[in-house]
Amino acid sequence: MANKSSNKNLHQASKAKKDEFYTQLSDIEKELGHYKKHFKGKVVFCNCDDPRVSNFFHYFSYNFENLGLKKLIATCYKNQNADLFSQNKVEKAIYLEYTGDKNGDKIPELNEIGIKELKGDGDFRSEECIELLKQADIVVTNPPFSLFREYVAQLMEYKKKFVIIGSLNAITYKVFFKLIKENKVWLGHSIHSGDREFGVPDDYPLNAAGCRIDKNGKKYIRVKGVRWFTNLDYKERHEDxxxxxxxxxxxxxxxxxxNYDAINVDVTKDIPADYNGAMGVPITFLDKYNPEQFEIIGLGISNSGLEVGVKPYKKEHKKYRKEIQKRGAVDGDLYMITNGVVDVPYARILIKNKKVK
Known part of the structure; x- marks a missing residue:
């Protein structure tokens, strides 16, 4: 039931373009603590952000000196509410620049934060936001789930380091999976299972299980299957x-x-220690992936599967899948025959253990 409600939340966000999921400060602290050495002397950019409610801006501004940052930049999409960070009373997008504490109290205050108007609406794809991106060394934010592919493509185009949060299912996106296979992107350190609670805007409809409103009237939803994605290294991902x-x-x-010479492994912890051939494992395997221990062959679904040698459905199996099971039969998906029944596991990553000869 929880999984269905969480998926409903994700679908709802994508369909209605309600991608304003505000990450909890505790989740940000748990993850970013593993990259402290990477931030020293760097410019951090939080785009797709809203400093009025963003815990990313809060984290970096309050830890500016501790991290040794050079500058913090955050863009805000059409902010029209007067508050600590903005006195605008018309619909204007803004960006903030913070270069550290000026009065010695190590608390970011209004007169220490540069507030500037943007000509456009603050969309991360706009020319002026791209110019801000060019200044940055590291990008840290929660991008719109519905624009995840486009967002990551931009980060790679401008060769940026990043720590971002997104759906676990992003692993199955063909172009994004290629980045993981080539060891250009990997999963973060702190989230490996369970769901996470996100704040949402006041007008977000709470019509699924796992939602709540706190005593201050703030709305929250719980979303299953989220992960941090990064290209900043940390030592734990190199442990066997x-x-x-x-x-x-x-x-x-x-x-x-x-339709492929490999064994199926249903649970990551059950990967056999003595098998030297190809194995199909769940996408959650990437939570444990050490590039020195395992080789990623490819993704065993659809066209990605065909590209690595997964054979199309046999005619009789495709017919059984469609007519008897009433299910889709996509060539390139890995499948087994179990007691005469076509058995198609959910998305599998094909791997080999480098240390078994």
């Missing part, structure tokens, strides 16, 4: 994942695919 299961003597636990 300890494997305790074996293939020899337990072959029946690891059925082979009908």
């Amino acid at each position: 994942f300890i494997l305790i299961k074996t293939y020899k003597g337990h072959e029946e636990d690891y059925p082979k695919y009908d």
Whole structure:
């Protein structure tokens, strides 16, 4: 039930373009603490942000000296409310610049924050926001889920370091998966399972389970299947994942695919320590992925699967899948035949253990 309601929240956000999910300060602190050495002397840019409610701006402005930052920039999309950060009374997008404490109290105050109007609406794709992006060394934010592919493409085009939060399903996007396979992007350190609570705008409809309104009237939803994505390195991702299961003597636990020479592994912790061939593992495997321990062959779905040698459906299996099971039959998806039934596991990553000869 929780999974359905969380997926409903994501679908709702995408459909209605309600992508303003405000990340909790506790989640930001847990993740960014692993990258402290990367921030010293750097310009941090929080685009797709709203400093009125953003915990990203809060985190970096209050930890500016501790992190040794050079500058903090945040863009705000059409801010028209008067508050600590903006006195605008007309619909204007703004950007903020903070270069550190001026009076010694290490608290960011209004007179220490440069507030400037943007000509446009603050969209991250606009020319003026791209000019701000060019100034940045590291981008940290929660981009719109519905524009995730376009957002990441821009970061890669301008060769930016980043720490961003997004849906776990982004792993199945063909272009984004290629970045993971080539070790140009990886999963962050702190979120590996469960759901996370996000703040949402006042006009966000709360019509699914897992939603709440706090005593101050602020709205929150819980979303399952989110992860941090980054290209800043941290030592834990180079630690070997300890494997305790074996293939020899337990072959029946690891059925082979009908259309690719690999065994299926349903749960990441069950990856056999003694198997030297290809294996299909859940996408959550990337939570444990060490590039020195495993080779990523490819993604076993759709065209991505065809590109790495996954064979199309056999005619009789496609017919069974469509007519008997009433399910889609996409060539390139890995599948097995289990007791005469076509069995298609959810998205699988094809891997090999580099340390098993």
